Amino acid sequence: MAQTQDKAKLTVRLCGPRGFCAGVDRAIQIVVLALKKYGAPVYVRHEIVHNRYVVEGLQERGAVFIEELDEIPEEDRDRPVVFSAHGVPKSVPQEAAARNLFYLDATCPLVSKVHKQAIRHRRLGRHVLLVGHAGHPEVVGTMGQLPPGAVTLIETVEDARRFVPPVEGELGYVTQTTLSVEDTAEIIHALEQRFPTLHAPASESICYATTNRQEAVKQAAPGADLFLVVGAPNSSNSRRLVEVAERAGAARALLVQRASEIPWEEIGEVSVLGLSAGASAPEIIVEEIIDAFAERYDVTVDLAVTAEERENFPVMRALRDVELTKSDMAFVNGMG
Template sequence: MLQTTTKPPLTIRLCQPRGFCAGVDRAIQIVVLALKKYGAPVYVRHEIVHNRYVVEGLQNLGAVFIEELSEIPAEHRESPVVFSAHGVPKSVPADAVARNLFYLDATCPLVSKVHKQAMRHQRQGRHVLLIGHAGHPEVIGTMGQLPDGAVTLIETEADVANFTPQDASQLGFVTQTTLSVEDTAGILKALQRKFPELQAPAAESICYATTNRQEAVKDTALGTDLYLIVGAPNSSNSRRLVEVAERAGSKMSLLVQRASEIPWDDIGEIETLGLSAGASAPEIIVDEIIDAFRARFDVKIDIAVTATETENFPVMRVLRDVELTAADMAFVNGPA
């Protein structure tokens, strides 16, 4: 007599919004459109976004990822080079011009806005305080908009305590776009207590997508046995989501890049799973992870809608004559 096994029930709280933001989507489109218009190779300085799956997909289409412009062979100097969504110091496009390279700047418009805010502070005679994480490409790019010594990086409240400016009445701050909203608020309060004349940027620096994804995780974490965030270890906004889930009441939260990284033997018995994705994680991986749970559980999906995103950042004019099809983006969105 055949025995049938019943899968244990599992409710997946699926966050909406999740995954790609407008800036990431634009950056990936720029690389794909450049490949269609100019042909391979298209060089990309640094990972276009922090997601291995996306990078490998673009490599399969003919993109070549480099860290420095000097890596471009002399015979390929007419090929386009794309700057990543995180932004670059001013020295990078200047280097491209000096090398007679054709470049396409895929910096997220919201990162560019932070660059302009920092430069505005400096024009008004202020020393700039950048709240962010040392070594992150976005931080390197923002600091590189201003002369050496014009920006001080503030990572923690301890950094605030240790910072002594030349003129406390002439300070302005900006922030990395992908920070924890709560952590940044604590650092900012410490700065404002110590430097009451500190000037804010003209608009919020932490981007809408970071805020929306953190709020969605915060609203859905309580009561979850496990919270999975789809994203890369070097993705700042994805790692912040793991922290938010833990603080908001999930019993366990983990960052995974693919379904193959789920530690099935360690997660134990679960009844409620939270699931979201960082701003550089494609939806096709979210689907892959849901399928992995369906193979093991009787899955019910509750979609938790906490915000509606309508932002769209157009690509640069030189690429607008190229048609982008669903098939072109199937490597991140799945088949049409």
């Protein structure tokens, strides 16, 4: 009988931190707690976070995802509606109040902090520059905190070089929380060269989780034959991790949502695999991908840990009296 061919050896450099951040954890928890307290359906405006696995899991529990508040049927106007972790323009809670809807705002506290910083710039008479990506829900929500024309979106260094202030006076900037740290620094440097009196926000806008995940990828990427980032195509922080991996020395970097998306026939010989997950990606999918490689390779997992995260953002008072089961907690923590 012919012997079974030995599996090729594969080192998986597993990044830490990775996956769910405190803001995502809180947002998912809010929906699960609302379903436990108020029953189904609970409406959610936009994806609560950018991850299909999470969205489908919440749908199975009774969440109904909508794009706009007018999609809530008349007979369900007494049902809770949750705003996503990305934040919303001021017009959305105003509309909810006008419709007598009961809403729960799951905006990440770090996004809310950026909103407050933009409002502070405006209050001090500054035109606000927002460094971010057009159309991203967080950018839409931040720009929607101020009147039309009060904010200019800067996406690239070229935008920074071309920008002409719409009015005389001082300028202040804030940034989307999920940007590339290096790209953002270049854009801000270009702005500061042109406008030496440009006012920075009171504290860093790019969130700790984005920075931590990018630093871990930088450590794990050099010499990797392939780097996989678990995340959705519309997840800004996940897409930035792919870019960071390529810049830091990975031969190739890909974004995948599930193990089923791995292009096995294209990846060729791999002896070192980098692996991370965006802030909306559950740990269960990371494990699924490691298992998929273990079926094909003799896998050794090395940890590339650059920070330990202990942040915890509590839910709103209205939901603190609800207890979650072990199954609920596993889902909230990305493990089920």
